[in-house]
Amino acid sequence: MSDQQPGGIRADGASALKGKTGFTRVVNAFFYSLAGLRAAFRDEAAFRQEVVLAALLLPLAFFMPVGGIGKALMIASVLLVLIVELLNSAVEVLADKVTTEKHELIKNAKDIGSAAVLVALINVPVVWMLALFG
Numbered sequence: 096m097s098d099q100q101p102g103g104i105r106a107d108g109a110s111a112l113k114g115k116t117g118f119t120r121v122v123n124a125f126f127y128s129l130a131g132l133r134a135a136f137r138d139e140a141a142f143r144q145e146v147v148l149a150a151l152l153l154p155l156a157f158f159m160p161v162g163g164i165g166k167a168l169m170i171a172s173v174l175l176v177l178i179v180e181l182l183n184s185a186v187e188v189l190a191d192k193v194t195t196e197k198h199e200l201i202k203n204a205k206d207i208g209s210a211a212v213l214v215a216l217i218n219v220p221v222v223w224m225l226a227l228f229g
């Protein structure tokens with residue numbers, strides 16, 4: 096596309112918005128991330144449900160009779176659900192900004208994001224079963 100520039104992945108307009116570097120950027124990024132967590136928790140029922148699931152499963156993982164690697168995989172499988180849900184929610188927000196009317200491509204984008212969450216959810220019992228029972 097015409098907005099690509101050599102040596103960069105962003106259009107000129109987007110690059111101009113990315114002014115900060117170094118420590119200030121890290122601090123700002125942290126607060127943007129907190130705002131994102133807050134927005135997802137406020138607006139996404141699915142994210143709230145998965146946070147409840149994580150609040151139950153993460154402490155449980157620590158008390159399971161498995162080694163460190165097993166615990167790490169069990170914890171990672173739960174955190175992956177939250178990560179994928181956050182990305183899916185970001186797609187949904189962007190899609191709704193583009194249009195809230197029915198559109199085949201918007202539906203595809205949202206369905207694919209939803210499918211990613213489903214795969215991450217299926218991954219949880221698969222990992223937990225394998226870690227616990229081999």
Ligand SMILES: [Zn+2]
Pocket residue numbers: 139141184187
């Ligand atoms: Zn959603």
